[in-house]
Amino acid sequence: MKQIDFLDLTCVPIEAIYQEIGRLVFESIGNKDWITAKVFAEIEDNSSGTTYGRYTTKESSDYSLSFDTDYRMYLAFDEIRERM
Numbered sequence: 001m002k003q004i005d006f007l008d009l010t011c012v013p014i015e016a017i018y019q020e021i022g023r024l025v026f027e028s029i030g031n032k033d034w035i036t037a038k039v040f041a042e043i044e045d046n047s048s049g050t051t052y053g054r055y056t057t058k059e060s061s062d063y064s065l066s067f068d069t070d071y072r073m074y075l076a077f078d079e080i081r082e083r084m
Contacts, residue, residue, distance in 0.1 A: 006072045009079040017076050024076070025053060028067045033057050039069065041077035051077060 004012060004020050025037050034055045043049035051073045054064040 006075040009075065012079075014080065014083060017079060021073065021076050024069070024073050025067075028053060028069060029055055033059075035061065037067075038064075039073065041074070043074070043078050043081045047078070049074065049078070 004016065009017060021039065025039060029037060032055075034057050037053065037055040039051060039053045041049065041051045051069040053067040053069050055067055056064055
């Protein structure tokens with residue numbers, strides 16, 4: 001798979017951006033035995049905002065655990081916001 005340049009997503013198909021978000025979630029959680037994962041993005045018009053993630057495992061299905069997101073996740077969601 002071709003490496004995505006997160007600093008210039010303008011020519012990347014939106015489906016590829018969604019797939020990259022999924023790959024980043026998997027990369028962030030690692031090899032833990034997770035059953036659900038959610039990413040939250042709060043992107044504002046003036047190039048600011050935040051992203052964060054929560055997941056559950058079979059052992060922790062009653063509560064969520066956090067996982068880190070990095071600048072690539074923010075840039076991907078910011079590009080989606082620009083296109084919408």
